[in-house]
Amino acid sequence: MAVTTGSERARGALSYLRRKISTGEWAVGERIPIEPELADQMGVGRSTVREAVRSLASMGMLETAPGRGTFVRSASPTSSLLDEFLADFSLEEILSYRRALEIEAAQQAALHRSDEDLAALEQATIEEVGCSRCPVLSLTDSGDGAFDSRFHRLIFDAAKNRLLAALYAGINDQLRTPQHRGRLANVATGAEMERDHQRVLEAIRKRDFIDAVHAMVDHVDHDVVIVNEQQEVVPPLARTPEQQQRIDDVRDGRPATV
Numbered sequence: 146m147a148v149t150t151g152s153e154r155a156r157g158a159l160s161y162l163r164r165k166i167s168t169g170e171w172a173v174g175e176r177i178p179i180e181p182e183l184a185d186q187m188g189v190g191r192s193t194v195r196e197a198v199r200s201l202a203s204m205g206m207l208e209t210a211p212g213r214g215t216f217v218r219s220a221s222p223t224s225s226l227l228d229e230f231l232a233d234f235s236l237e238e239i240l241s242y243r244r245a246l247e248i249e250a251a252q253q254a255a256l257h258r259s260d261e262d263l264a265a266l267e268q269a270t271i272e273e274v275g276c277s278r279c280p281v282l283s284l285t286d287s288g289d290g291a292f293d294s295r296f297h298r299l300i301f302d303a304a305k306n307r308l309l310a311a312l313y314a315g316i317n318d319q320l321r322t323p324q325h326r327g328r329l330a331n332v333a334t335g336a337e338m339e340r341d342h343q344r345v346l347e348a349i350r351k352r353d354f355i356d357a358v359h360a361m362v363d364h365v366d367h368d369v370v371i372v373n374e375q376q377e378v379v380p381p382l383a384r385t386p387e388q389q390q391r392i393d394d395v396r397d398g399r400p401a402t403v
């Protein structure tokens with residue numbers, strides 16, 4: 146029987162947990178199994194598990210919410226710097242910045258997309274048909290956190306701007322942390338999501354960066370929003386009937402009503 150030292154076991158436990166996270170087997174936002182279960186799986190003591198979890202938490206990959214469990218916070222240790230930076234900002238500020246990223250990415254994607262990018266976006270649009278909500282932040286009904294919107298991520302790939310993509314991924318990780326997650330909702334219905342995505346896709350297909358921007362502005366408005374305990378949107382989406390009419394006119398390609 147092989148004899149392993151305490152530090153070897155600790156290293157083994159750390160890489161076991163890290164692999165579960167980096168491969169996506171445990172998705173960002175998901176709760177990981179409890180300590181005794183992990184100890185069983187790895188054949189180590191609970192203190193070894195605790196030590197490994199603590200190390201991953203210091204790298205920003207795991208986060209323990211007292212009384213709720215330990216959650217995956219980031220798939221890689223590199224975004225922990227960004228996480229720390231973002232922690233000083235309010236959810237409203239982060240969400241507003243996220244909108245700016247989505248809109249800029251849509252514009253860049255329309256300008257820089259390759260045929261392969263377009264094919265991947267088309268595929269993702271098809272796969273996400275029938276979802277009851279845009280799965281952009283895994284705020285889906287199933288709540289398993291395993292599904293992230295490929296469509297939104299692929300727009301950042303097509304935009305060919307690594308900084309936009311890195312900041313977007315970091316912000317999404319931050320929004321999926323337990324303290325923010327409960328305050329966010331996706332208020333677009335599945336049908337609205339399909340229509341919105343189709344419109345963004347169409348603009349990117351035509352390399353029409355103006356339409357891409359407008360389509361994305363319209364989508365992010367109800368894509369991820371802040372809700373209170375009664376699940377009411379705060380601040381409410383305040384559109385007058387006239388404003389809504391103008392948006393609908395543009396969306397449907399009618400001459401704008403004045």
Ligand SMILES: [Zn+2]
Pocket residue numbers: 279280281294297338342364368
């Ligand atoms: Zn979406």
